[in-house]
Amino acid sequence: MPSPMALNPPSRSPSIFKKKKSFSQLSSMTTAASYLSAVHQADTRARSHDNSSVSSTPALSLSSSVTASSEDTVLNEDDENNCLAYPFTPPTSEQVFTTVHTEFGHCANEAYRCVSKHDYSKPVQEHAIEEPPYYILLTTYISYLILLCFGHMRDFFGKRFTKSYFTHLMPHNGYAPLNSDFDSFYTRRLKRRMDDCFSQPVTGVAGRTIVILDRYSTDNNHTQIFTGSKTRALNISSYNYLGFAQARGGCADAVEESIRRYGVSTCGTRLESGSSELHASAEALVARFIGMEDALISSMGFATNSTFIPALVGKGSLVISDELNHASIRVGVRHSHAQVRMFKHNDMASLECLLREVISQGQPKTHRPWKKILVIVEGLYSMEGTLVNLPRIVELKQKYKFFLFVDEAHSIGALGPHGRGVTDYFNIPPRSIDVLMGTFTKSFGAAGGYIAGPKILIDALRLRGHSGSYAEAMTPPVLTQVVSSMVSIMGVAPSSQSTKSSLILSPASSIVTLKDSAEELPGMAPPSMLPTWMNLHPALADGSEARMRIRRLAFNSRYLHQGLKKLGFITYGHPFSPIVPLLVFNPGKMSMFSRMMRSRSTPIVVVVVAYPATPLVTSRVRFCVSAAHTKEDIDMVLRACDEVGGILDLKHGVGERWGIDEVCKRAVELVHSV
Known part of the structure; x- marks a missing residue:
């Protein structure tokens, strides 16, 4: 009732x-x-x-x-x-x-809850790009042209009449220039002018709200002057998907207790193998949560890709990568010395065509068969907000027999009815994928990353991966945050239902089959997997609070996505994506959007992104939704976007438009009509 x-x-x-x-x-x-x-x-x-x-x-x-x-x-x-x-x-x-x-x-x-799962009565949504009117593209290109002309003119005359400001770009006292004027042109002439929109210093927890340190500049953002005051703003710019970035609560209490027991560093807690008992417990728990046989964790998310991909492939191997894959994947592939080919973003026809070509042709010059073919995709793409077409890729995997690597840095915890990523969202068995990678820096409010897969593969990566041999272990407080947040999503099984297994018990034995689906997913975490001193709040231990967070995140994501569309904006991404890009196109409008949102009576902190992180003419605002936001918070963001978007002429989307009051009033209807 x-x-x-x-x-x-x-x-x-x-x-x-x-x-x-x-x-x-x-x-x-x-x-x-x-x-x-x-x-x-x-x-x-x-x-x-x-x-x-x-x-x-x-x-x-x-x-x-x-x-x-x-x-x-x-x-x-x-x-x-x-x-x-x-x-x-x-x-x-x-x-x-x-x-x-x-x-x-x-x-x-x-009523402000929703379940994140794929409806198989409908096809997987393709990545559709909505084009703006031609005058928007034309004025955007003209703005870049004006920037280039005036910027090079200032460089030309400045080097001759105000040399003191250009010493770092000219030979000086026998030294070569510190920077190339051509390479640094974009940084000096565009990015620096809007540096107040980036790298905003903050203090405290980046939760539902955030406290920013006020600053101003008198030299076009070359230097910043702090006023000493602070401003609390609504935070829709952090990867705090499940809202675990909290200074108080059950997870924070567990972290505080771990600091009392272990300290804040790894000193004194490392074993001869390079990790502590808490480290082994976290790896076993991650494997159980993901649904894989084994897992290893790394102290840095970027390094998880860049140091372990070279251990997976080498010379004579081929990596097929989505064109919008993260920089950490690109770095790892370069270090592996494997051949690399790219396919169009989330285009399964392009991927299949490329697979046919590389398999039939083999290695260059010799045409010998490839030693390995590894396809690398992301579960959720951080700049586009698009979701990988995992069902189709799994079909291609069964047909062409390649290895599949899925980076779930943004999707783990944020997608699926159980918060277990794209496999959970699409109801696909996790073990149909060879390697699942993810990070703890988003949904779990911690740091580091993991690789999950077959035990024989994980054992090899422990020896061959550079992070295993040369990087430091994760600190006990970070490990505790990972364990407590992940356990709160899984729930702790009652002692009568848990097995008396040790921490090193293979997670494979913990797989259970859900009665309402054919998907295999891990059950609740047995108490033996938790440190004996960790006593979670009952709402965390039974998983009820985390389930609430997952459903609130799904509602907030769909509501903001559909609300912006009904207001007339052009947005990218999947309706369930907690990353909602709003296209502004012109770089001048991008900086103005950020400043106008921050200067409102209720300040709103947003992330703006431009070239080279995005294509030249697709500058955007990237909203990052959290379960910590209330429905009223999303209303506030939509009202601000409606006002600022009208001033900056950003409403170029097609389709039926609603007024802002109607959007806020019919939020539940919007969410369930997608």
């Missing part, structure tokens, strides 16, 4: 982003006793008024907040016990939330 909250959608709550007042206002609430006293008084007032309705963004939990009905206080960044008070009714003790509101938004409405 649905809860009263689900039957009565909450009204829109006031913004939490307020101008800062003096920190002295909170001086009387610096002790835990005063915190509890203030909350108790607010709770008593709420009960006396007999208020049964609760906003979808209520006040903080008892352990992390102070609630005041009359004063409009703000988050005290310098206070050890950060607090945030709201002018609306706090939750009662039966409705207490366990997360800090600024880090993870409170949303009790079950």
Whole structure:
């Protein structure tokens, strides 16, 4: 039976982003006793008024907040016990939330949930590129032409009349130029002019909101001057897909306990094999979570690809790579000395045509058969937001007998009804893929990466991969964050249902078959896989909180994607992708979009991307949705985009358009109509 909250959608709550007042206002609430006293008084007032309705963004939990009905206080960044008070009714003790509101938004409405899975009654969605009007392309090219002309003119005259500003580009005192004026032209003449949109310094946790350090420049962003003040903004720019980037909560408590036990470095915890018992536990847990026989973990996500791909292929081997694969894959392939061919992005016809050619022709000159053919794709592409056509690639794999490597850096944790990536989303057995790679830096709120596959392959990679021999092991706090967040997604099996297996038990024995599908997926994690000192909160241990996060992320992703389309914007990507690129085309509009979003009454921090990370004329804003966002947060982003997009002339999409009020009102209908 649905809860009263689900039957009565909450009204829109006031913004939490307020101008800062003096920190002295909170001086009387610096002790835990005063915190509890203030909350108790607010709770008593709420009960006396007999208020049964609760906003979808209520006040903080008892352990992390102070609630005041009359004063409009703000988050005290310098206070050890950060607090945030709201002018609306706090939750009662039966409705207490366990997360800090600024880090993870409170949303009790079950209507704002969705399940991320592929509907096999429909074909796999192809990557469709919507073209803008010709005048947009023409003005974009003209803007680059003007930039080139004026930039080279300034370089020409500057080297002759203001040499002091160009010493790094000219021979000086017998030294060669430090930089090439041609190679550094784009950096000097375009990127530097919009450097305030990039590398914004922040402090604190990059959760639902983020605190940015205010700065300004008096020399066209050549240098930045910090004002000393800070601004809290809505954060839709971080890869915090499941919202585990939290300074408080069950995972943070486990990390704190690991620091007490192990310290913050690997010193004293490494065994002769180069890893600790916690390290071995994490690898076994990763293999069980992914559904593979074995796994290894690396302390750096980029290095996971760049150091282990050379151990997979070498001379006489062929790597077939998607043209939009990540730089870490490209670096790893170059170091392997294998031949490389690329196919059009997510184009299965192009891939099959290339497979036929390379198999029939063999190696260049000798035409001998290839030693190995390895196809490398990404599960979710970070710049386009597109999802790999995994069912079709698996069909081609069975037909042409190549090895398949899937990089799930962005898809693991963010896709699938169980949060286990593209195999979970498409309901494909994980072991039909040879190598599954992923990182812990996105959905799990940690660092590092993993490679999962057959045990014989993982054993070989431990010996031949450069990271295994030369890189440092992951630190215990990072390993604890990985274990706690991953276990919260899986859930911990009751002791009566778990086997008395040791940590080194092969994860292959933990595979179970789901009753409602033919897919094989890991079951819950047995308590023996967790450190004996790790005591997770019940909501984390039974997996209920993580399931809520996965479903909230799916809703937020679809809502933002469809909302932008209905407002008339051109967007890329899959409807379930938490990465939503909005095309702005002109580089000048790109920087203006970022500045206008940041200067709103409620600041919104976004990521803008341009050449060379994207093609020249497809500059874009890349929204990164999180489960930490509430429906009201997505409303706020859509309203801001609607206003800024109208000013900058960005609405060039085709199809039926809705007004912003209609989009916000019919959000649930939009999500389920995709």
